[in-house]
Amino acid sequence: MTQPRRLSPDARERAFRxxxxxxxxxxxxxxxxxxxxxxxxxxxxxxxSKTTAPTPSGAPAAQPSANTAPQPxxxxxxxxxxxxxxxxxxxxxxxxxxxxxxxxxxxxxxxxR
Amino acid sequence: xSVTPRSWRALGSNVQLVVTHAEAAEPAAxxxxxxxxxxxATYSRFRPDSELSRLNAQAGRRTRVSPLLAQAIGEALxxxxxxxxxxxxxxxxxxxxxxxxxxxxxxxxxxxxxxLTAERIPGWQLVELDPISRLVSMPMGVExxxxxxxxxxxxxxxxAEAMKAAGRGGILLSLGGDIxxxxxxxxxxxxxxxxxxxxxxxxxxxxxxxxxSGGLATSSITVRRWQRGSEEMHHIVxxxxxLPARGAWRTVTVAAVTCVDANIAATAAVVRGEQALEWxxxxxxxxxxxxxxxxxxxxxxxxxxxxxxxxRPPIRRTT
Numbered sequence: 001m002t003q004p005r006r007l008s009p010d011a012r013e014r015a016f017r018x019x020x021x022x023x024x025x026x027x028x029x030x031x032x033x034x035x036x037x038x039x040x041x042x043x044x045x046x047x048x049s050k051t052t053a054p055t056p057s058g059a060p061a062a063q064p065s066a067n068t069a070p071q072p073x074x075x076x077x078x079x080x081x082x083x084x085x086x087x088x089x090x091x092x093x094x095x096x097x098x099x100x101x102x103x104x105x106x107x108x109x110x111x112x113r
Numbered sequence: 114x115s116v117t118p119r120s121w122r123a124l125g126s127n128v129q130l131v132v133t134h135a136e137a138a139e140p141a142a143x144x145x146x147x148x149x150x151x152x153x154a155t156y157s158r159f160r161p162d163s164e165l166s167r168l169n170a171q172a173g174r175r176t177r178v179s180p181l182l183a184q185a186i187g188e189a190l191x192x193x194x195x196x197x198x199x200x201x202x203x204x205x206x207x208x209x210x211x212x213x214x215x216x217x218x219x220x221x222x223x224x225x226x227x228x229l230t231a232e233r234i235p236g237w238q239l240v241e242l243d244p245i246s247r248l249v250s251m252p253m254g255v256e257x258x259x260x261x262x263x264x265x266x267x268x269x270x271x272x273a274e275a276m277k278a279a280g281r282g283g284i285l286l287s288l289g290g291d292i293x294x295x296x297x298x299x300x301x302x303x304x305x306x307x308x309x310x311x312x313x314x315x316x317x318x319x320x321x322x323x324x325x326s327g328g329l330a331t332s333s334i335t336v337r338r339w340q341r342g343s344e345e346m347h348h349i350v351x352x353x354x355x356l357p358a359r360g361a362w363r364t365v366t367v368a369a370v371t372c373v374d375a376n377i378a379a380t381a382a383v384v385r386g387e388q389a390l391e392w393x394x395x396x397x398x399x400x401x402x403x404x405x406x407x408x409x410x411x412x413x414x415x416x417x418x419x420x421x422x423x424x425r426p427p428i429r430r431t432t
Contacts, residue, residue: 090195090378091370092397093327096414098302100321105304106116106131108319109366110311111333112264112289113126 116299123149124157124264126289127312130275133299137279144278145286148271155181156259158205165257169205173253183247186240188373189262193237196381198352203235205256207355208348232355260348265330265376268293272372287311292329293372307401309335309364320401320418328372332379333364351384360386364403367393368415374398 007015117138120129123146130145132138156165164182178186189202210232240251251257259266265288272286272293283296285303290311294303302323306315311331313319334349334357351358365382369375378398382389390412393400399413411417 087191087370087374088195090374090396090398092399092413093324093368093370095325096399097322097324097329097368097416099416100304100306100323105306105315105321106118106285106299107129107287107292107303108290108306108308108311108313108315108317109287109292109329109331110290110306110308110313110319111331111336111364112291113310113312113336 124153124267124288125159126264127287128289129285129287131285131303132275132279132282133284133297134279134282137282137284140278140280141275141284144274145271148274149267149288151181152185152263152267152270155179156185156263158258158260165259168249169256172251172255175248175250178247178249180247183242183244183249185259185263185266186242186249186257187244188266189257189259190237190240190242192262192373192377192381196377196384198237199381199384200261200377201234201237201352202257202259202261203237203240203251203255204260204350204352204355205258206254207232207234207350207352208258208260209256210355211350211357234350234352234355236352261380262373262377264288265291265293265328265372267291268372269328290331291372291376294324294326294328298325305329307331307366309333309403311336322416324368327368327370328375329366329368330372330376330379331364331366332376332383334358334383335363349380349383358384358386360384360389361404362386362389362402363405365389365400366402367398367400369398 116131116133117135118129118131119138119142120127122128128145128149130138130142132141153160154163157163158165160166164179168176168178168182186202189200192200193202235252235255239255240249240257242249268286268288268291271288272284272295275284275286276295279296281296283294283298283303285292285294292305302325304315304321304323306313306317306319306321307329308317308319309331310333332349349358350356351360360383362383365379367375367378367382369378375398378393378396378400382393382400382402385392390400390402390410393402393412397413399415400411401415402410402412404410409418
């Protein structure tokens, strides 16, 4: 039966240092890979966070005449969607529309003919 | 700063281009024409040779599409998601069932009755688009119609390209009343008449507002109407029934950061009916709504008209 080789204190110290370097390298490498893959995934899937549309609760007090149309399903579900290339919400303009001044308009918005 | 208008017909609608610098009119118009030609060839529902028609014919198979069609489908799916399904591109078959299967100028001639039953449409969730590979798949029988977002997207793209071609000043582009502006507005902003019919002249009857950026869109059931037997039809389909929407509002105009966003919200509001005003308020969009009986309501920061008889919403974020 062979005896295990006895290391000198110096050799053992070198082995410990090598083991520590290896452990640190592994931790740093794993962290970098996590960040890199996360960034890549975020860039690949352009869906954004939650839909901001509300769940309506109760009808406004002053409403026009009867409406019996079935309502669409409420936007409660999807939070992130790889099908969505644009913004994650319908965005208002920074400047609200203002009352028009006198003079002819430049264009007309209305239903399309 | 002068303002130079040009108008012509494209995509079955009136096109109006306004530039603030006269020398920019020609290059801007050329850029818009190129965009509209590309849009027509790519996602017209009425052209059998369009890329969209070919895609619909290949439903059931995974198909790679052009960048423009991928963008248009992506916007349509985004609109569905953000409107809770009130606008949905899978209405293609339903819209053909109600008789809107060719250019609108031709369908008014067909007057025979239609046998219609309520039928939920397939649903946008069945359409898969990979934005990287641009592969689209949808089950057999699903037909896409990009009517709720396609023309507005064309307005956004056309205004952006026109601005690039113009190089300076500002641009207003209207496609059948779907309006996108870009660049520097004229002094005091772009003056836009808000009407129910986009063919009303800008100095006609209606409310005049001023905008400086973004887009404006109006959805209305008062135009593009036709008769089939005793039934009055219009082009805004409720995805829940596959039939023309029968809501509380006949016309909705919305201002948003893009014309696409404005059009998604305006069409969704018509479909949502009574809940529309509350929904628009909650998502912070500025809007003007006309009820079936002609009364007017305002959402968000939309300026009120001085005339009486308007319905005031119960919630206003600002005045």
